[in-house]
Structure formats: C-alpha cells, structure tokens
Amino acid sequence: MQGSASFLRALPSADKEELLKLTTLVELPKSRYATKLAVTSCPNTRRGRKAIFSHIEVYKMVESIAGRMREAGIRPGTVCAFAMPTSFEAIIYFYALMWIAAIAAPIDPSLDEQAFQKALSDVGAKVLVSPLADDSEDELTLKCKNASAKLDLLDWHIHRTINEGVILETHGRMTGAGAAWAGGAGDFKLDPEETAVHMSSAVGVVPLSHRALCEAAKSFVSTYVLAVNMSTMLAPPLHDIHGVLILIAAFYSGGHIVLPGYGGFSPEKFWDLAKAHDITWLSASPDQILDLYEANEKTSAIDRQQLTFVRSCGSTCIAPELLEQVEKSLKTPVYESYGTPEACGFATANRLDFRRPGTVGTPVNGIDVAIFDMDTRQILDTNEVGEIAISGQHVAQSYLHSEAATEAAVFETEVMDDEGNRGTLKWFATGDRGAVDSDGFVSVVGNSRQLRAAEIEAQEEKKSKEIEEEAARKAEEEEKERSAVAVLAAKEEGERLRAEEEERLRIEEEERKRIEEERREKEKKAAAAAAAAAAAAATAAAAATAASLKKEEERAERSAALTRAGIENPDDLDDETANAILARLEAIEENHRRLQQDVEGRNAAELEEMRRRVEAAEAEAERALNASLEQNGQIHDVRVEELEAAVRAAAASAASSASNTREAVKAAREVADAAYGTNQSQPVEVKESTGDQGALTKTVRVPLDDVEAAMRNHPAVSVAKAFGRKDKRFGAEVFCAIVPKRGARVSEPWLKLHAQSVLPAPMVPKKFYYMTEMPTGISRRELSESPLLQDLSSFSGFSDVKHVKGPQWKPKPKRRVDA
Incomplete structure (x- = not known):
C-alpha cells in the first residue's frame, strides 16, 4: 500500500510539485480544492442541525478568524490553548493559528479543574479559547473562567452562526498594546522548524514543528494511498495527536471529514453516518474499533457502507484471533499502527501488501525504529525486549521546559554510512517497551512512561533539593561574611560618627555666633529703618493732609461756582x-x-x-x-x-x-x-451755526420724547429711547437706541431716512444703536454709557427668523415738530 499518493494523479504537475514540497501548515487548507467537500459537521447539541462546508468555505472562515486574532494582537509564537469537543469551530481555530504562525495547544476539556490548570501552565498558554455556551454555569465555561483568572490568561470564546459562520469573541481584550500588524508584517516570517503545536504526552509537553507535522501527514497519505474526495470520520479528539494527524492528512489530500457531533464517536450511529456521507476509511483507537465490532455483531449487516480500510492507532495490538473476527465482521482490513506524540502520531504501520497480525507494523517513510537498553544506550538484538526509540524527519527534538525529561529520552549513537563515514544519529525514546523481529515488524509489549515520569520527577526533586541546599549553604556563608563585615563596619561607623558629631558641634557653635552677630546687626538696621520710616510717614501724612485740604477747598469752590451757574446738587457729579x-x-x-x-x-x-x-x-x-x-x-x-x-x-x-x-x-x-444735568423729561439743546467763526450760534431745544415717539412709529422698531452726549462743536448731539421687532429687517440708513422724513434736521439722531432688549428703569445718562449698545453695522439685518418678507410700509407724511 506504500507508494505515491493517488490524489496527486489528478493534479497539474506544478500543483503536484508544490504539494510534495509542503513544509508549513500555513499553506493549508488548499484553495485548489475549492469546490470539493471538506467538512460535514453533525450537530453538537440535540437541537442543532447538520452543516456542510467546502474547502473554499473553510478557507474563507480560516482567513477571517486569522485576521481577527492578528487584530487582537496575536503574533507568531504566541501559545494559544483551546479546550473544546471535536467541532467545526475547533478545526477553523486550529488552522487559523497555523496561518498566523501561532502555537496551538489543544487541552483535554474532560480533565478535572486541577489537572486542567496544570495542563495550561505546562504548555505556556497566553490565551484560552472555549465554546460560547448558552448557560453561564456550564461546567467547561466555569472551568475555563477559573483557570484564566488564576493563570492570567485571555478568556476568549468561539461559536458559529448560520449567516456569519465561525465568530471569535475576544470581549475587547488584546494580547498587546495594539494589533499585530501595527508595526508592519516584519514579524510574520515563518521557518518550517518553528513550533506549530504543543502536544501533551504522559511524560511531558512535546513541541512539534511545522516541518515535522507536514512530513508526518505526507507519509500518512502516501502509506494509505489517500485520494481526493475520500471521506473519513474524525474519531480521535483534537487534543490527541492522532486527531491532529488525521485532520492535516485529510485536508492535504483534498479529502472529506465527518465530525461525529453530540457525544463524540458512537459505534451505534457510525454505520448510518458512514452510509449518509460515503465514508471510505476510518482511523480509530483499538478500543473504539472493538466497540464498533461489538455493536456491529448486534445489528444486521444488510446494505452497510463498504470501507476501504480501518486503521488502528494505539500502543497495544488486537489479538490476532480477535483481529480476524473483527475484519470479517467489518468486511474490511484493519491495519494496526504505532505513533506517539513524539513521532507526530505516525512511526510504524501495517500495509496491504506487508502486514503481520499482532504487531504494529514496520517503520514508515522517513522513520527509523530501534530497541535500546536505556541503561547502556545500546541497541538490542532481534526479538530482545527493550525500550522503543525512534529517529527521523518527523520526530520531536525535546520536551518543553523539562531538561530532566529531555536528558532521559533524547540521546545520540554513532553510525557509519555505506561509504564508511562515521556520524551520529539522534534518538528519542518513546517510553514504550517492545521488540523488533527479523522482518522489521515491531511489537509493543508494555510501556515505561509511568516509571520514567516517576524517575524524572524524582530527579527533578533531587535536583531541586540540591539547588536549595546549595543556596542555603551559600546563604550561610554570605551571612557569616556579612556578620564579620558588619562588625568591622560598625566599629568604623562608630569612629566616623564620633568625628562627625564633633565637627557638627563645632560648626553649630560657629553658626550660632554668626547668627547672633547677624541678629544684632539686623536689629540696628531695623531700628534705623523704623525711625526713617516714621519720619517719612509723618511727612507723607502732612503732605496728604495739605493735599486733602487743598482738594476740599477746590471742591468747595467748584461746587459754589456750579451752584452759581444754576446746577442743582453739584456734589453728586463726578x-x-x-x-x-x-x-x-x-x-x-x-x-x-x-x-x-x-x-x-x-x-x-x-x-x-x-x-x-x-x-x-x-x-x-x-x-x-x-x-x-x-x-x-x-x-x-x-x-x-x-x-x-x-x-x-x-x-x-x-x-x-x-x-x-x-x-x-x-x-x-x-x-x-x-x-x-438733564433728566428724562428735559430736552437737549443743539446749536446751529452759519459757519462764520465770529457769528452767533442758534440754540435748538430737542424734546427727546418726541424723537422716541417718531422712531417708535417705524414698523421695524419695538422700543426706542433717545439720549444726548457732549459735543465740542455743537454742545450736545442726539443719539437713539432701538430694540427691533422679532423677524424685522432694519438698518441704520432706513432708520435715518425715516427720522429725516418726520423730524426737523436738528432732531434727527446722529447715530442709531440696537439692543436685544431694553433694561428696565435705565436712565438716559446710564443708557449713553451702557456697554449693551451695539453698532447696527454688525446687525445681520434680520431678527431671530429664517424667512422675512420685504418691508410692507411706506414713510408717513412729514409732521411738524416745534424746535
């Protein structure tokens, strides 16, 4: 069954070459499969409905979620955990993380709260995404909320709608100060050796690179000869390395994935779904395959979907006698395989033309398998039981943040090529025990992961204890050194303090004498200054008294003169x-x-x-x-x-x-x-001159009440008040303030024309002012000095209306006013 992938036959040569060169998951999903069926999502709730998506629809939604995460500040290398059941939203989120070169960290949502928080801490997550639940008291929602609060993670949610597709809710929280593209796209450079996934294993967290996952997927597709439009069910969850491997391989080959929906993989519902969606192959754990076999034996096999093959992926094998019965019941071959997270889930496999029941098969393309004595790190002979170690292009390089686990599992051996050149080969011990027969078939007989984990924990505790003891010893030595230094320093400090105290007392005495001398000098100067100030004050008081008397005499003389001139209350004038x-x-x-x-x-x-x-x-x-x-x-x-x-x-x-x-x-x-001295009832007297300097002038008495009456007759004037002001040439001049009617159109030329038509020339106001309203009780004198007077040149011509008709009035005939 091993060979070139059959799906490549239908592609142009350029596309074939590109697919074979796949090195990063940024290039998935492939737009070349645009119209091909990609995912069928069975409902995750009893009320949900089935949804079907093509590759191009998946492509667009991945692009949208990737952009949303970049907008929220997710940069390459950011560890983004997600805890959710197998769902379409989980697939979109996983591929979106691959697109922006972030690190995906799938977490088992069924873990208890303590184990859940430890898993998040181990993978180094910065963000946690979970399904958006209808019920705020949902168990997974509460678990994620508590973990995010304790570990200071961004708690985001994801969901899907019929109209908008998959939506990521960030709740306004970002991983940085701004969007990831704020500083340009310089950070968006992806090396195939960079980490794509943090996958949890029994020993520790395994960082898997883009290149390793791509090589594993290409080997998987080539081994099982997957083709375009072949359908499978995603039985393993995405927090299992086999779920991730199947997802990548199916999209790489242009295949179709059916998501089991509510309750996960169900043997009772499998055949109905297989027939409805034309499922052609299945990869599941040995326990799931045996459950499917038992359910199959209880039901009729009439009109059942025919599968091409079933892959068993796990650390144990089905007994050869039972495997034969399973194949007869399912009417399809079952190929047992082996692959741990350290090998991206794919290390050995049985094939159609090369299989042996009771074994997990032979090494797949790009992988070497050997059995080692871990005490001596020597390869054991055929059929000897030891620890399984793997080496190859899709094998991890280390465990995350665990030097002890890495030292216990990763080692190198000397090798010699066909030309006799020596070199080294890096091995990764999987933690499983097994043997290799003469034909290269690998058998798994048990695992030492728990033992290794205990050993690693003991080593870490011992190392931690040694570090603590060394720190305590150093602290004790440092304390002794500090004590000796402190005694010497205390003695030196005492001598220094005594010297400083003596110097301080001497300085204080000198300062006291200086201050006393300055005080006496200041007192002398202050006494002299006080005497001079008193003399100056007496002189100033005398001068002020004389000036005041003189001013009073002048004021009395002025009042007498004003009284003689007939001015009433002259003292009220300024x-x-x-x-x-x-x-x-x-x-x-x-x-x-x-x-x-x-x-x-x-x-x-x-x-x-x-x-x-x-x-x-x-x-x-x-x-x-x-x-x-x-x-x-x-x-x-x-x-x-x-x-x-x-x-x-x-x-x-x-x-x-x-x-x-x-x-x-x-x-x-x-x-x-x-x-x-005018009041409201007195007229203003205006002088008229012929222009001859030596001639007498004519005085005209102007009744201000008549001026006001004339101006109030103007149809645009609501209130008018006239007043007089001094004038060097004519003695006094007439002015008038008006309040326009609401909506009236008024200007100074119009007002003056009206005044000239009804008043003699001496009574025509020299200038008009306008006011928004006339203050109650204001006198003519106060009005002449009021700051409320506004020049008509700044008046817009209309008063508080948007539409004003033209003037509908005509000047009244001249009316005689006695001067």
Whole structure:
C-alpha cells in the first residue's frame, strides 16, 4: 500500500510539485480544492442541525478568524490553548493559528479543574479559547473562567452562526498594546522548524514543528494511498495527536471529514453516518474499533457502507484471533499502527501488501525504529525486549521546559554510512517497551512512561533539593561574611560618627555666633529703618493732609461756582463731569465778555457817530440860521425830525446789544444743563451755526420724547429711547437706541431716512444703536454709557427668523415738530 499518493494523479504537475514540497501548515487548507467537500459537521447539541462546508468555505472562515486574532494582537509564537469537543469551530481555530504562525495547544476539556490548570501552565498558554455556551454555569465555561483568572490568561470564546459562520469573541481584550500588524508584517516570517503545536504526552509537553507535522501527514497519505474526495470520520479528539494527524492528512489530500457531533464517536450511529456521507476509511483507537465490532455483531449487516480500510492507532495490538473476527465482521482490513506524540502520531504501520497480525507494523517513510537498553544506550538484538526509540524527519527534538525529561529520552549513537563515514544519529525514546523481529515488524509489549515520569520527577526533586541546599549553604556563608563585615563596619561607623558629631558641634557653635552677630546687626538696621520710616510717614501724612485740604477747598469752590451757574446738587457729579461743566461755563462766560465788549464797543461808536452827526446838524442849522439872519433876517425851518430819528436809532441799538448779551449767557447755561444735568423729561439743546467763526450760534431745544415717539412709529422698531452726549462743536448731539421687532429687517440708513422724513434736521439722531432688549428703569445718562449698545453695522439685518418678507410700509407724511 506504500507508494505515491493517488490524489496527486489528478493534479497539474506544478500543483503536484508544490504539494510534495509542503513544509508549513500555513499553506493549508488548499484553495485548489475549492469546490470539493471538506467538512460535514453533525450537530453538537440535540437541537442543532447538520452543516456542510467546502474547502473554499473553510478557507474563507480560516482567513477571517486569522485576521481577527492578528487584530487582537496575536503574533507568531504566541501559545494559544483551546479546550473544546471535536467541532467545526475547533478545526477553523486550529488552522487559523497555523496561518498566523501561532502555537496551538489543544487541552483535554474532560480533565478535572486541577489537572486542567496544570495542563495550561505546562504548555505556556497566553490565551484560552472555549465554546460560547448558552448557560453561564456550564461546567467547561466555569472551568475555563477559573483557570484564566488564576493563570492570567485571555478568556476568549468561539461559536458559529448560520449567516456569519465561525465568530471569535475576544470581549475587547488584546494580547498587546495594539494589533499585530501595527508595526508592519516584519514579524510574520515563518521557518518550517518553528513550533506549530504543543502536544501533551504522559511524560511531558512535546513541541512539534511545522516541518515535522507536514512530513508526518505526507507519509500518512502516501502509506494509505489517500485520494481526493475520500471521506473519513474524525474519531480521535483534537487534543490527541492522532486527531491532529488525521485532520492535516485529510485536508492535504483534498479529502472529506465527518465530525461525529453530540457525544463524540458512537459505534451505534457510525454505520448510518458512514452510509449518509460515503465514508471510505476510518482511523480509530483499538478500543473504539472493538466497540464498533461489538455493536456491529448486534445489528444486521444488510446494505452497510463498504470501507476501504480501518486503521488502528494505539500502543497495544488486537489479538490476532480477535483481529480476524473483527475484519470479517467489518468486511474490511484493519491495519494496526504505532505513533506517539513524539513521532507526530505516525512511526510504524501495517500495509496491504506487508502486514503481520499482532504487531504494529514496520517503520514508515522517513522513520527509523530501534530497541535500546536505556541503561547502556545500546541497541538490542532481534526479538530482545527493550525500550522503543525512534529517529527521523518527523520526530520531536525535546520536551518543553523539562531538561530532566529531555536528558532521559533524547540521546545520540554513532553510525557509519555505506561509504564508511562515521556520524551520529539522534534518538528519542518513546517510553514504550517492545521488540523488533527479523522482518522489521515491531511489537509493543508494555510501556515505561509511568516509571520514567516517576524517575524524572524524582530527579527533578533531587535536583531541586540540591539547588536549595546549595543556596542555603551559600546563604550561610554570605551571612557569616556579612556578620564579620558588619562588625568591622560598625566599629568604623562608630569612629566616623564620633568625628562627625564633633565637627557638627563645632560648626553649630560657629553658626550660632554668626547668627547672633547677624541678629544684632539686623536689629540696628531695623531700628534705623523704623525711625526713617516714621519720619517719612509723618511727612507723607502732612503732605496728604495739605493735599486733602487743598482738594476740599477746590471742591468747595467748584461746587459754589456750579451752584452759581444754576446746577442743582453739584456734589453728586463726578470730578470729570464737574470739571467739564466748569470749563464749559468759563468758556461761555469768556465768550459772553467778548461779545459784550464787542456790542458795547459798537454801541459806543454808534452813539459817538450820532452825537457827531447831531452836533454837525446843530452846527449846520445854526450856520444856516445865522446866514439867513444876516441875509434877510428870516429863520429857516430846521429838520428836527431827522435829528430825533437818529437819536432813537442809537438808543435802540444800545438796547439790542444788551438784550443779545443776556440771551448769550442764558443759552450757555441751558447748553450746560442739557449736556450734564438733564433728566428724562428735559430736552437737549443743539446749536446751529452759519459757519462764520465770529457769528452767533442758534440754540435748538430737542424734546427727546418726541424723537422716541417718531422712531417708535417705524414698523421695524419695538422700543426706542433717545439720549444726548457732549459735543465740542455743537454742545450736545442726539443719539437713539432701538430694540427691533422679532423677524424685522432694519438698518441704520432706513432708520435715518425715516427720522429725516418726520423730524426737523436738528432732531434727527446722529447715530442709531440696537439692543436685544431694553433694561428696565435705565436712565438716559446710564443708557449713553451702557456697554449693551451695539453698532447696527454688525446687525445681520434680520431678527431671530429664517424667512422675512420685504418691508410692507411706506414713510408717513412729514409732521411738524416745534424746535
């Protein structure tokens, strides 16, 4: 039966070459079998349904879970344990770990809690994946939760849905600070010699490389001539090396695997499943095969599925007489084989054309088997019983983290090739006892694993005890050395402390004297400074008193001046306003004096001219009279009316000058009242000038209430309030603050146009401001200084609405307002 794999015949030559060169499990599953049937998963629960998947579907789900684990921070070499029954989810998770070069560590979920935690610790797991159970009190779920908490593992869960396939739940927990690809793909480089699986055995944990598992699978396929579309049932669980080997071999050959589902392998259900899914071969343990034989004997063999072969994989053989009965009942040959985890589950096998009942067969391709005396490490002769040792391309190199177990099992012997060259060959003792006959068939007669495990444990305990004793001895010697050193150090320390104490006392005395001297010096300086400060304070107080008196005198004089000017409550005004009013009054008085002098001067000149004219007229009249008397002795009529008219004109001019003077003084006082002393009911007086510097100005009284009434008539204005402000040129100017109606459109040009259409020019406000609302009870003076006034240039043109109609109003006809 040994030879090239028949499934290769149907492939192109390039694919054949690639498959024969398979060295890592990253290359499985193969996409070239895309449409071929890959897995049929019988339900794991009584309520579940059967699911069938092709190779391409498995490929896609493996790719998805692999990406999810890389996203969660899983890097090559990370040990990821999983504890779950044989299921489709377990297969996907296993191949996903192979894809990202992580290390798979299958754990037997049936172990008790203590053994379960020890197995996780032995394999060095960082992550534990288990099925997502519906019941939080599920036994396996609790076992995984407790183990993860105790060993500080990431507790993830896996499940499958009809629509999305296999899903990995990481619960937001990652193995690192970020995704595995955050730093690039530099870590994703896989050497075939790197570890793929940590498999537990009776002696210890066996690390199996990618190359070893690939070589074992290729040898398995070649030995049993597996072909594309051949179907088998995965009877051994995945925490058994034979389950892993069958899974890899089936996918490598493009075959089909049937998962037994709920309850695992069942002899009673096997034949129904075999017929339903066309199972052609089976690999199971001797006990499972005998159970199948017994169940087969109790049922009818009519229309039963015909198997190509059955492989028995275990450390014991079925008795030759019983094996013959089993083959007759199953109607198929049963090939017994042998393979421990150390040999990737495949070391010897019986074949169709070369078999011997009662033995486990001869070594498979790439494997050498010999029987050794482990005390002398010498190969025993034919048929002598000793310990079975294996060597070859898919044999492990050591046990994980156990030097004692490795030293007891791994050794080398000298060999000589056909050309006479010497070398060494590395052997791995399996722990089973057996013999090899003259034809090379291996028989297993027992095992020494328990004995070896006990010996290894005793060696480790002895080594640990020796290490502890050596550590205690060193600690005692170190303690003695420390004691001697401590005595010498204590003496030196005492002398040093005495010297330091004397030095400290000397320094302290010097420091005390220095501090005392500094204190006396500081006291002298402080006394002198206090005296100088007291003198300066007295001088400053006198100066402050004098300044205060002077200021009070000035304030009294200013109040008296304001009172004389007619200002009520002058003490309520602030200094700036009072000084501004006084300065304004002084300017007005100065202007008044200048005007009075000009008017009086003109009046005096006019009177002088009138007197001159009267005197000239009188003189002319006298001359005329005298001339008339001299000529004819008659008196002519003198024009007395002209003389009287000239006298009356001069008197009227003088009276007009005095009246103008009084009016100028009155105007100045009213301007001061309007600018600085107005209340809400007083008008503002605005001066109008012709532009001639020497001409008199005209004062216009502006009722602010009229301005407000006019502006409230504007359809866009809700509230209007007018106020006055000082102006150097005109004495005072009118301003107005408005609150727009909701949704109104308003601008300063529109407001000014409205004011000009209904108010005389002096009453038109110089500038408009807008406010969102008018403070209650605010005076005009407070309003003129309010920070709430906002320039209409920053107003958007609309008030709190999204859609505004155009103005629907027309300016009212002009209304006369008395100035």
